Amino acid sequence: MAYEVNAHLKPSNLKGLSENQIAQHWKLYEGYVAQSNALKAELEALRKEGKGATPLYADRRRRFGFEYNGMVLHEYYFGNLKAGVAEPGDASPLRKALSEQFGSFEAWKDDCVKCGATRGIGWAVLYLDPATGWLTNHFIQLHEDGNVAGFAPILVLDVFEHAYMVDYPATGRPDYMKAFFENVNWAAVEKRFAEASAGKIPARF
Template identity: 50%
Template sequence: MADKKYTPMQFGHLKGLKGISDAVLEVHFKLYEGYVNRTNKLTETLAGLAAKGEAAGTNPAYAEMTRRLGFEYNGMVLHEYYFGNLKPGGSGGTAPANLKKAMEESFGSFETWLADFRAIATMPGIGWAVTFQDPRTGWLSNHWITLHETNNIAGYMPIIVLDAWEHAFVPDYKANERAKYVDAYFSNIDYDAAEARLKK
């Protein structure tokens, strides 16, 4: 694994989002690239320790870097989902047929899903709001992810991902104006990209 490197994905096509400035996006892209670089560095360092026979739970450096790896990896991956479900102008006010059907089957209606997701996205704290799909049942559920790695549901597919850290919307909005940012997010959401993640 040490010789394998992740390359930051490019999201330049997101310039011109409504309510999320290009300046905020540029800072956000750089932050994302940092997660990619640290994921690569940690992976390389841990593989080096393993090759030297120093991979041990009793090795404090190995143990702490291994714990940190989940934070960096998920920081990279969640940002890719987040940027991947945005596009200038969005794809309209409601989800396409298959995604809307999954929302209705799981929440009763698209509107109930949306209200639940917005409630989670505007909770105090740093983290992420994510709609996951259970791969066994196809059911959707909304979750809060603390930091990047706490509360991720093992094996579930992220369908809709919103970055709720302040860096995603400050200085476009004040730190206490996350609801306005959530509105901007939904004006740019690419429901088609989200639907493409659904397991049929």
């Protein structure tokens, strides 16, 4: 079974993020899907050849984690972008949980933006710990360093320069993050929160 590009996740008509920006970013996602499939096939072939203990196999296994996480995080990212979706209201379980744990919804958002402003390349992710219901923002360097085992991604923000450099300069991450929050698909984010709260892995697509 091969991984597929989930074309229905590709957003359009976003405020502050051009069609060209999304198109260029989408090509990188397609590359992660292709590389995940190529490495999966190579690992299977090496294993069948009895080369599972070789340096080549070890290298490809490590590389697969990078490519696969890149694919998955981009699917969550594109899946939580949509134009014209209002922020969750006071009755929203997600807003209530964030307000309870951070003091207010705005305080959580401020913390998430500060997380996304961390120097380096990677991701800012709002996670839910299914064991405790704890909601926390985490910075993931590259695609794998900082991923918390067992935590469920609720909102995913790509802060690699490739996510915004068509529309913003290299120093334009703050403006890009402002545009990101004007285009969050809160319906998708709230659905992930509901699934994770019920002990399920949030669907990517």
